[in-house]
Amino acid sequence: MKRLLLATFAILALALISLLIGASSVSLSSLLLFREEQGTAQVLLASRLPRTLALILAGSSLAVAGMIMQLLTQNRYVEPTTAGTAESASLGLLAVTLLAPDVPVIGKMLVAAAFALAGTALFLRILKLVPLRSPLIVPLVGIVLGGIIGAVANFFAYRFNLMQSLNAWTNGDFSSVLRGRYELLWVGFALMILAYLAADRLTLAGMGRDFTTNLGLKYRRIVAFGLVVVSMVTATIVVSVGMMYFLGLIVPNVVSLLVGDSTRRALPWVAMMGAGLVLVCDIVGRVVYYPYEIPIGTIMGIVGSALFLILLFKGRGRFA
Amino acid sequence: MIEIAHVSKTYADTVVVRDVSLRIPRGGVTSIIGPNGAGKSTLLSLVSRLLPMTAGTVTVDGLDVTQTPSDILAKRLSILRQENRVTSRLTVRDLVEFGRYPYSKGRLTAEDRAHAARAIGFLGLEALADRYLDELSGGQRQRAYVAMVLCQDTDYALFDEPLNNLDMKHAVGMMKLLRRAADDLGKTVVLVLHDINFASCYSDTIIAMRDGAVLHHGTPQEIMTRDVIRDIYDMDVEIQDVRGYRISSYYI
Ligand SMILES: Nc1ncnc2c1ncn2[C@@H]1O[C@H](COP(=O)(O)OP(=O)(O)OP(=O)(O)O)[C@@H](O)[C@H]1O
Numbered sequence: 352m353k354r355l356l357l358a359t360f361a362i363l364a365l366a367l368i369s370l371l372i373g374a375s376s377v378s379l380s381s382l383l384l385f386r387e388e389q390g391t392a393q394v395l396l397a398s399r400l401p402r403t404l405a406l407i408l409a410g411s412s413l414a415v416a417g418m419i420m421q422l423l424t425q426n427r428y429v430e431p432t433t434a435g436t437a438e439s440a441s442l443g444l445l446a447v448t449l450l451a452p453d454v455p456v457i458g459k460m461l462v463a464a465a466f467a468l469a470g471t472a473l474f475l476r477i478l479k480l481v482p483l484r485s486p487l488i489v490p491l492v493g494i495v496l497g498g499i500i501g502a503v504a505n506f507f508a509y510r511f512n513l514m515q516s517l518n519a520w521t522n523g524d525f526s527s528v529l530r531g532r533y534e535l536l537w538v539g540f541a542l543m544i545l546a547y548l549a550a551d552r553l554t555l556a557g558m559g560r561d562f563t564t565n566l567g568l569k570y571r572r573i574v575a576f577g578l579v580v581v582s583m584v585t586a587t588i589v590v591s592v593g594m595m596y597f598l599g600l601i602v603p604n605v606v607s608l609l610v611g612d613s614t615r616r617a618l619p620w621v622a623m624m625g626a627g628l629v630l631v632c633d634i635v636g637r638v639v640y641y642p643y644e645i646p647i648g649t650i651m652g653i654v655g656s657a658l659f660l661i662l663l664f665k666g667r668g669r670f671a
Numbered sequence: 672m673i674e675i676a677h678v679s680k681t682y683a684d685t686v687v688v689r690d691v692s693l694r695i696p697r698g699g700v701t702s703i704i705g706p707n708g709a710g711k712s713t714l715l716s717l718v719s720r721l722l723p724m725t726a727g728t729v730t731v732d733g734l735d736v737t738q739t740p741s742d743i744l745a746k747r748l749s750i751l752r753q754e755n756r757v758t759s760r761l762t763v764r765d766l767v768e769f770g771r772y773p774y775s776k777g778r779l780t781a782e783d784r785a786h787a788a789r790a791i792g793f794l795g796l797e798a799l800a801d802r803y804l805d806e807l808s809g810g811q812r813q814r815a816y817v818a819m820v821l822c823q824d825t826d827y828a829l830f831d832e833p834l835n836n837l838d839m840k841h842a843v844g845m846m847k848l849l850r851r852a853a854d855d856l857g858k859t860v861v862l863v864l865h866d867i868n869f870a871s872c873y874s875d876t877i878i879a880m881r882d883g884a885v886l887h888h889g890t891p892q893e894i895m896t897r898d899v900i901r902d903i904y905d906m907d908v909e910i911q912d913v914r915g916y917r918i919s920s921y922y923i
């Protein structure tokens with residue numbers, strides 16, 4: 352509990368740094384004293400604050416989505432980008448953009464979520480049919496499936512001149528986050544709370560169908576709930592800031608090593624570290640090439656793959 | 672009472688449980704023995720609604736296991752399967768406390784915690800209570816699973832090969848514990864066992880299965896005879912009386 356409080360402070364400190372840096376400067380004193388410097392409040396409210404909030408919301412909810420997927424598949428390598436979920440969401444978004452461009456953004460998100468749900472369900476179906484010799488086969492199946500769905504999306508995006516949009520959906524970038532364009536991410540936050548309320552059921556599902564049934568719960572129902580949460584979270588992120596790779600994989604694994612897999616205990620940590628990692632990557636991306644920005648997807652790819660390799664070697668006995 | 676009536680289970684064309692009818696009375700220890708592939712685990716899974724049956728019905732105190740809401744059944748009947756692969760990093764205490772889920776729905780009361788502590792104590796896991804399952808030996812993990820099922824505190828408890836991975840001291844301890852659960856707490860314990868001597872010494876009733884059907888059903892005195900054992904296992908073994916128990920030295 353105390354450690355969690357400390358972590359909260361660390362996140363707040365990161366959030367503060369995230370608010371202060373950027374192409375147009377916001378000084379600490381003006382932030383603290385609410386001094387009405389020319390444009391400061393404007394920058395803060397219209398872009399800086401939304402950006403920081405978006406980072407926190409997206410980072411935490413995506414990490415939690417990864418954790419849920421790992422519980423449902425009982426596999427440590429699964430997350431929305433290794434299960435076809437993210438690619439399906441992009442395909443859904445592409446479909447609705449092409450066929451019904453006037454649908455409001457919430458509607459687009461729901462269509463993307465429906466596609467994500469179908470894609471992930473297909474992934475689980477395939478897993479049932481494929482004899483699994485190694486846990487590593489599971490994400491490989493997911494990556495292949497995601498590749499196929501992604502190729503379909505690419506084909507249509509290319510034909511209909513939407514490559515730029517598709518790229519925006521598949522590569523996380525927070526530089527264009529403005530007030531009025533990130534609020535959808537609060538849906539992910541609400542889903543995270545919902546997942547926390549169902550924490551014990553998710554932990555049980557992670558122990559398998561037989562344990563769940565023995566204790567009087569309907570396994571399929573928990574899986575369905577988890578899949579809906581994961582699909583919706585993925586869709587909100589794809590629609591509003593674009594997908595980030597590795598996050599949903601790294602964070603739950605690190606937390607598992609630190610505090611174990613009891614969802615009730617682990618979920619706050621996963622949310623916290625997810626937010627922290629995204630904030631750090633974003634800050635790094637904004638300062639190393641100042642005043643230019645490196646998109647967070649790139650930074651996350653580098654940091655994420657490095658962390659992932661460390662985890663893989665450190666936990667070799669456990670993971671493979 | 673567990674009443675199994677004309678239960679069958681078929682996979683594609685192979686019948687693995689064939690028209691089994693049995694009554695397992697309330698209280699006492701019942702052991703199921705039989706060769707590999709006889710259908711023992713399948714029968715236990717059918718009784719505990721982990722698998723759907725192809726035909727027949729199972730009732731527990733009059734409740735049809737396929738019709739009764741699962742959460743109600745979870746307070747009456749518990750099962751531990753033969754193999755359990757929990758990949759989650761849970762501590763022994765986390766796991767055992769989950770045994771209270773049917774009652775607590777996740778909000779553990781002081782009473783729930785006391786139940787869990789007692790179950791941990793019964794299996795001698797106090798020193799390991801805060802260790803993660805993936806940091807335990809096979810036998811320690813097996814004891815943790817048994818503790819969880821005991822913590823569920825149901826009238827009927829089914830254990831598929833509870834002696835898996837246990838050393839001889841813990842195996843005897845486990846059998847005595849299950850015997851006590853039946854004698855002192857009035858539980859109905861159903862076990863699948865491979866060591867017929869354990870079955871002989873600690874059960875009230877032995878059920879012998881072979882090829883998906885019940886071949887023999889009786890007291891240890893009735894089952895532990897040269898003819899019956901040959902019938903079940905195609906093995907000719909000597910049976911001796913040792914301090915009033917029938918023991919077979921089938922090792923040599
Ligand atoms: N999913 C399945 N599909 C097809 N056949 C199956 C399946 N599960 C079990 N069987 C078959 O059913 C038969 C009974 O299996 P079961 O696990 O009940 O045996 P058992 O008596 O518990 O054996 P053991 O002593 O080895 O545990 C076996 O022949 C097995 O091959």
Ligand SMILES: [Mg+2]
Nearest residue numbers: 711712713753
């Ligand atoms: Mg078996």
